[in-house]
Structures are given as C-alpha cells and as structure tokens.
Amino acid sequence: MKTDQARRRLLAGLGATLGLAAAGLPLGGSASRARVVVVGGGFGGAAAARALRQFAPDLEVVLVEPSAVFRTCPFSNLYLGGLRSFGSLGHHYGYLQRRHGVRVVRSSARAVDPERRQVRLVDGTRLGYDRLILSPGIDMRWDALEGYDQTAAERLPHAWKAGPQTRLLRRQLQAMDDDGLFLMVIPDNPYRCPPGPYERAAMVAHYCRRHKPRAKVLLLDAKDAFSKQALFEQGWREVYGERIEWVGFSGDGEVVRVDANQRIVETAFGNRHQADVINVIPPQQAGYIARQAGVTDRSGWAPVKAGTFESRLVPDVYVIGDAAVAAPMPKSAFCAHSQAGVTAAAVLASLAGREPPEPAWLNTCFSLIDSDYAISISGQYRLRDGEIQEVSGGVSPLQASQEFRRREAEHARDWYAAMSHAIWGA
Ligand SMILES: Cc1cc2nc3c(=O)[nH]c(=O)nc-3n(C[C@H](O)[C@H](O)[C@H](O)COP(=O)(O)OP(=O)(O)OC[C@H]3O[C@@H](n4cnc5c(N)ncnc54)[C@H](O)[C@@H]3O)c2cc1C
Numbered sequence: 001m002k003t004d005q006a007r008r009r010l011l012a013g014l015g016a017t018l019g020l021a022a023a024g025l026p027l028g029g030s031a032s033r034a035r036v037v038v039v040g041g042g043f044g045g046a047a048a049a050r051a052l053r054q055f056a057p058d059l060e061v062v063l064v065e066p067s068a069v070f071r072t073c074p075f076s077n078l079y080l081g082g083l084r085s086f087g088s089l090g091h092h093y094g095y096l097q098r099r100h101g102v103r104v105v106r107s108s109a110r111a112v113d114p115e116r117r118q119v120r121l122v123d124g125t126r127l128g129y130d131r132l133i134l135s136p137g138i139d140m141r142w143d144a145l146e147g148y149d150q151t152a153a154e155r156l157p158h159a160w161k162a163g164p165q166t167r168l169l170r171r172q173l174q175a176m177d178d179d180g181l182f183l184m185v186i187p188d189n190p191y192r193c194p195p196g197p198y199e200r201a202a203m204v205a206h207y208c209r210r211h212k213p214r215a216k217v218l219l220l221d222a223k224d225a226f227s228k229q230a231l232f233e234q235g236w237r238e239v240y241g242e243r244i245e246w247v248g249f250s251g252d253g254e255v256v257r258v259d260a261n262q263r264i265v266e267t268a269f270g271n272r273h274q275a276d277v278i279n280v281i282p283p284q285q286a287g288y289i290a291r292q293a294g295v296t297d298r299s300g301w302a303p304v305k306a307g308t309f310e311s312r313l314v315p316d317v318y319v320i321g322d323a324a325v326a327a328p329m330p331k332s333a334f335c336a337h338s339q340a341g342v343t344a345a346a347v348l349a350s351l352a353g354r355e356p357p358e359p360a361w362l363n364t365c366f367s368l369i370d371s372d373y374a375i376s377i378s379g380q381y382r383l384r385d386g387e388i389q390e391v392s393g394g395v396s397p398l399q400a401s402q403e404f405r406r407r408e409a410e411h412a413r414d415w416y417a418a419m420s421h422a423i424w425g426a
Contacts, residue, residue, distance in 0.1 A: 033058070033060070034059060034060070034130040034131070034351050035059075035060040035061075035062065035127075035128065035129055035130055036052055036059060036060070036061050036062070036129065036130065036131045036132070036133065036347060036351075037062045037064065037119050037127050037129040037131075037132050037133070038052075038061065038062070038063045038064070038132075038133045038135065039064045039065075039109045039119065039132070039133070039134050039135065039136055039289055040064070040065060040134065040135040040136040040137060040287070040289075040321070041063050041064075041065030041067070041070055041093060041104070042065075042070060042135060042137050042321065042336070043072075043135075043321060043333040043336035043337050043340075043419075043423065044135030044137075044320040044321030044322075044336035044337070044339060044340050045063060045065070045133065045134075045135035045136075045320075045321070045340075046063065046065075046070070046093070046096060046423045046424060047336070047337045047340035047341065047422070047423045048133050048135065048320060048340035048341075048343060048344050049061050049063040049096060049100075049102045050096055050100050050102065050423065051340055051341050051344035051345075052344045052347065052348070053100045053101050053102055054100065055344060055345065055348055056348055057101070059348075059351075060103070061101075061102050061103065062102075062103045062104075062105055062127060062129075063093070063096070063102050063103065063104045063105065064105045064107055064108070064109050064119065064121065064127070065093065065104065065105075065106065066106060066107060066108045067106075068092070068093070068106060069090040069091065069092055070090070070091045070092075070093075070424070071086075071089045071090050071091075071162035071163050071166070072089050072091065072162055072333070072416075072420070073160070073161070073162045073192070073193065073196070073333070074333050074416060074419075075088070075089060075416050076089055076159070076162040076166045077196065077199045077200045077202075077203040077368070078203060078368060079166060079170065080159075080166070080169060080170050080173060080200065080203050080204060080207065081202075081203030081204065081206040081207050081368075082206070082207050082210070082211075083203070083206070083368070083371055086166070086167060086170075089162055089166075091420055091423070091424035092424065093424070094425075095424060095425025096424065096425060099425060100425075105121070105127070107121040107122055107123060107125070108121065108122045108289075109121060109122075109136075109289045110122045110289075110292075111289075111292055111293075112132065112134075112289065112292065112293035112294075112314075112317070114293070114294070114314045114315070114316070114317060116128075117129050117130070117132075117316070119132065129316075130316070130351060131316050131317075131318065131347045131350065131351065132293075132316065132317045132318065133317075133318045133319075133320060133343060133347065134287075134289060134290050134293060134295065134302075134317060134318070134319045134320075134323060135319070135320045135321040135323065135336065135340070136286065136287025136288065136289045136290055136321075136323055137161070137192070137287050137321060137322050137323065138160070138161070138191075138192050138284040138285065138286065138287060138322050138323070138331075139284065139285055139286070139287050139288055140153070140158060140160070140282045140283075140284055141282060141283045141284060141285050141300065142282070144282055144283040145185075145255065145256070145257070145258060145280070145282050145283070146256060146257040146258070147257050147258040147259055147260060148258050148260070148280055148282055151260070152258060152260035152280075153165070153280070154168070155260040155261070155263070156258060156260050156263070156278040156279070156280045157169040157172070157279060157280075158279070158280055158281050158282060159279060160192060160196075160281050160282075160284070169277070169279055172277045173204060173207060173277055174211070176212055176215060176276045176277050177212070177215075177276060178212050178213060178214055178215065179212075179214035179215060180212060180215045180216075180275075180276035180277065181215070181216050181217075181218060181274075181275040181276050181277075182204050182208070182215060182216070182217045182218070182275065182276065182277045182279070183217075183218045183219075183220065183265065183273060183275035183277070183278045183279070184197060184200065184201060184204075184217070184218070184219045184220070184278075184279045184280075184281065185220055185255045185258070185265060185278065185279070185280040185281060185282075186219060186220065186221040186222060186223075186226075186253075186281055187222050187281055187282060187283045187284070188222040188223050188249075188283070189223060190301070190327070190331060191281070191283065191284050191331065192284060192322050192331045193330070193331060193332060193365070194226065194227040194330050194331070194332075194365075195226070195227040195228050195232070195365055195367045195377065197219065197221075197226075197281055198219075198226060198227070198228070198229075198232045198246075198367065199367035199368055199369075200279070201217050201219055201232075201236070201244050201246075202232070202235065202236060202239070202240070202244070202367070202368065202369045202370070203368065204217050205217050205236070205239075205240040205243045205244050206239075206240075206370055206371070208243065209240065209243070215243070216243060216244075216245065217243060217244045217245070218245050218247070218273065218275065219244070219245065219246040219247065219253075220247050220253045220254070220255050220265065220267065220273070221246060221247065221248050221249065221253040221254075222249055222253065222254040222255070223248065223249050223253075224248040224249045224250050225248070227330070227365075227377060228367060228375055228376075228377055228395055228396075230398055231375040231395060231396055231398060232367070232369070232375070233246070234398060235369035235370075235373060235375060235405075236369070239369055239370045239373060252267045252268065252269040252271055253267070254267060254268040255267055255268075255280075256268050258278070258280060262274065263275055263276070263278055265278060265280075284300075284322075285299075285300030285301065286300060286301050286302050286319070286322070286323035286324075287323055290302050290319055290323045293314060293317060294313060294314055295311040295313050295314050295317055295319050296313075296323075297313070299325070301323065301324065301325045302319040302323050302324050302325060303324075303325045304318070304319050304324045304325060304326070306383055306386060306387055306388045307346070307356055307359050307383050307386075308342075308343060308346035308347075308350075308356050308359075309324055309326075309339055309342070309343045309346070310346070310350075316350075318343050318346070318347060320336060320339040320340055320343050321335075321336035321339065321340075322336065324339070326339065326388060327388075328379070328381070328388065328389070328390045329361060329363060329379070329381055329388060330363060330365065330379075332363055332365050333419065334362065334363045334364055334365065334415075334419070335361065335362075335363045337419060337422070337423065338361040338362045338363065339361060342359040342360070342361060345357050345359075346359075358383070359382070359383055360380070360381070360382055361380070361381040361382075361388070362378075362379070362380055362381070363377075363378060363379045363380075363381070363393075364376055364377070364378040364415065365377050365378075366408065366409075366411060366412035366415055367412075368409060368412060369405075370409075371409065372402075372405070372406045372409050373402075373405040373406065373408075373409060374405060374408035374409035374411070374412045375395070375396040375405070375408060376395065376396050376408055376411070376412075377393070377394070377395045377396075378393050378394060378395075379392070379393030380392045380393060396408060
C-alpha cells in the first residue's frame with residue numbers, strides 16, 4: 001500500500017515534467033499529419049515517442065529500435081549484486097504500440113540525410129521525417145585506452161550497456177576465487193551515469209560479503225573527485241569495512257594500458273595491477289548514428305540549443321539523453337526522460353509554428369550501497385540567460401539514521417518501478 005502511494009507520488013513527479021507540454025499544444029492543419037521519427041527506444045527515445053503521441057494523438061510517431069526487449073542500465077548493478085534478476089531489467093514495446101499508437105520499427109538507423117529529411121535503416125528502407133529525435137545513448141571509444149577494444153571487452157567486460165556484457169561480468173564475479181581481486185577502471189568525466197561505478201563497487205562488495213568473504217574491490221579512477229563521494233565512502237566503510245579501496249588520479253588511479261590476456265592494467269605512473277576480474281569502463285561518446293548524422297562535435301557529444309535540445313549543427317534534428325551535451329545535467333535515465341518531455345513539447349511547438357514552452361528539467365539519482373541502504377542526488381534545472389542552470393538540488397545528508405537510508409532504498413525501488421511504468425507502460 002505504502003509502495004503504491006510512493007509510486008503514485010513518483011509518477012505525479014514524472015508527469016509534472018511532461019505536464020508542461022501537455023497543455024495548449026493542438027496541432028493544426030498539415031502539422032497534425034506530420035511525422036516525427038525517433039531513433040533509440042531507451043529512456044530518452046521511448047519516453048519522447050510516448051509523450052509526442054500523448055500530447056498530439058494525430059501525429060505519426062515512428063520509433064526505430066533494434067531490440068525487442070530494452071534492458072535498463074539502472075538496477076543492472078543490483079543484478080550484479082544478486083538483488084535483482086536479469087529478467088526484471090527487461091521492458092517491451094507492446095504497450096507503446098497498442099496503447100499509444102507509436103509505430104515501432106525493429107531495426108537500426110544506419111544514416112541520416114538531413115537534406116532529404118530521411119533516415120536510412122540497415123535494410124535500406126528510408127523513413128522520411130518532419131522532425132527527427134535522436135536518443136541513441138553511448139558508444140565506447142575503442143581507441144581511447146591502449147589494449148581495450150571489442151575483443152578485449154569479451155575478457156574484461158565494461159557492462160556499461162545492459163545486456164550480454166552485464167551477464168558476462170556477473171558470471172566472472174561468480175567464478176572468482178574466494179580471496180579474488182575485482183578491479184574496476186573508471187574514466188574521467190563526462191560519461192554515462194556519474195555515480196554508477198561507485199554503486200557497482202558497493203553491489204560487488206555486497207555479493208562478495210556473502211559469497212567471496214575474503215575478496216577485495218579495487219577502483220582505479222582517472223579523476224580525483226566523484227559524485228556523492230563523501231556519502232559513498234562513508235557507506236562503503238560502514239557496510240563493507242576495508243573491502244573497497246578507491247584510488248584517484250593523484251594517487252596513480254589513471255589506467256593508460258590494459259593487457260586483456262594477462263588480466264593486467266598499467267597506470268600512468270607505470271604501476272601494474274593484476275586481478276581476477278577486471279571491469280573496464282572506457283571513455284565514451286554519443287552513439288554512432290548521432291556522429292553519422294553530423295550532430296556531434298570534436299568532443300564526440302552533441303551540442304544542443306539549451307531550451308529545446310535541437311541540434312546546434314543540423315536543423316530539425318533534436319538530440320536528447322546521454323548523447324547530448326546538457327551539463328550541468330548528468331547523463332542519467334531520469335534526465336533523459338525529463339529531456340524527452342521538454343523536447344516533445346518543443347518539437348510540437350515547432351511543427352505548429354509556435355514558440356517552445358518554458359522548459360524545466362528534473363533529476364534524481366539513487367545509488368544502492370546495500371539492500372536497505374541508499375543515497376541520492378537531486379537537481380532541478382531551468383533556462384537562465386540561454387543556458388541550462390541548476391536552480392536547486394542537493395544530496396542525502398551525511399548524518400542520517402538507518403531508517404532514513406532504508407527509506408531511500410525503498411524510494412529507489414519505487415523510482416525504478418514508476419519510471420519503467422511511465423515509459424514502457426507495464
Ligand atoms: C550501471 C549503470 C547504472 C545506471 N543507473 C542509473 C540510475 O540508477 N538512474 C539513472 O537515472 N540513470 C542511471 N544510469 C544511466 C542511464 O542508463 C542512461 O543515462 C540512460 O539509459 C540514457 O538514456 P538514452 O536514451 O540516452 O540511452 P539508452 O537508454 O541507452 O537508449 C539508447 C537506445 O538507442 C538504441 N540505438 C542506438 N543506436 C541506434 C540506431 N542506430 N538505430 C536505432 N536504435 C539505436 C539502443 O538500442 C538503445 O535502446 C545508469 C547507467 C549505468 C551504466
């Protein structure tokens with residue numbers, strides 16, 4: 001009952017970001033027969049497709065996504081820790097099609113032709129569009145870390161896209177010796193989910209506490225500070241004692257080379273670490289299709305107009321989610337969802353020849369330290385002087401009761417249920 005109430009509250013909060021678009025955007029004349037193509041059925045893309053159809057039921061919305069089942073990165077760390085099944089991370093597109101009338105095309109976009117306003121799929125089919133929304137997430141930068149390419153990732157998984165990589169990492173963790181070393185290589189900013197590696201460390205430690213009592217977790221980090229650091233360090237210590245060790249950039253945490261066959265990583269100062277399981281999270285960039293469409297710059301990410309997330313480089317193409325440069329918003333599922341609502345409203349306004357509504361975005365990222373212990377960071381964002389600015393926000397208090405941490409863990413579970421429901425429907 002309590003969970004249902006919390007879920008309703010969360011849904012109301014999620015709806016509030018979309019609500020700003022829901023009012024007063026009837027499409028007239030030819031705009032109501034327009035077609036919006038959305039590439040990517042993850043947090044940003046599926047939410048945008050759904051919001052577009054909710055706000056403009058006559059609009060043709062085509063969602064291009066290769067997977068029949070979308071597996072969420074959120075809570076994939078809990079799967080590694082043994083707190084969630086792999087199946088529970090999967091979401092289908094049936095409800096989006098049946099209930100919301102989104103046309104889901106199960107394919108990959110191969111190329112975008114902005115001149116002709118067409119998306120070409122891998123089978124050669126061309127989809128014309130009036131507006132295009134890209135939410136392809138991330139790709140790994142395979143050239144960024146010596147020795148780490150797609151083949152190496154089969155031995156040293158990144159598990160930074162949920163799916164086979166996540167299962168591989170879990171199998172390796174299960175097969176590790178009781179006194180084994182689990183080593184994680186963490187990149188510099190920006191990357192998908194700033195607190196994700198540190199939650200993963202906690203979940204791996206959680207698993208080890210029960211199944212590998214003498215195992216250690218070593219984090220080699222290319223930066224000196226990270227999201228919710230004081231809270232994570234406190235939580236790790238309280239729950240797992242000395243099991244987790246974090247080494248930042250100044251302490252020789254930057255890994256510059258990996259040897260996948262020997263399971264060795266080498267740091268900038270020339271130190272070598274061998275480990276039983278190595279989880280390499282490499283530097284990242286916007287998904288391939290964003291790069292191919294010409295919406296990314298030299299950073300590998302897509303610069304966008306702050307109020308609408310229309311590309312600064314290609315007109316009528318909008319980029320949301322992790323692929324976009326949206327700082328100070330983090331690359332999170334919550335932000336991708338929030339951007340989806342704002343951008344859906346902006347797309348509809350643009351089709352109707354109107355000014356976009358005043359945007360507002362939200363974020364909350366929960367991180368589990370233990371099954372009944374979570375911490376969070378929140379932010380509210382507004383457009384100020386043409387830039388996205390954080391207008392309020394904060395993190396969980398350092399001094400808090402066990403009951404407080406337990407309730408945050410409950411909120412995390414409610415958040416996941418509410419967010420999945422708000423996007424994929426069930
Ligand atoms: C371990 C981990 C834990 C996380 N935990 C949280 C959390 O607790 N809370 C939170 O808010 N965020 C969390 N995140 C971050 C979150 O996963 C991302 O920010 C979010 O998924 C971004 O949404 P997106 O739409 O940009 O990309 P995605 O959700 O990855 O969706 C991209 C989709 O695009 C599709 N695609 C890509 N290329 C093409 C193409 N050419 N044609 C068609 N489709 C294509 C892909 O198949 C995919 O389905 C976590 C991330 C990780 C790695």
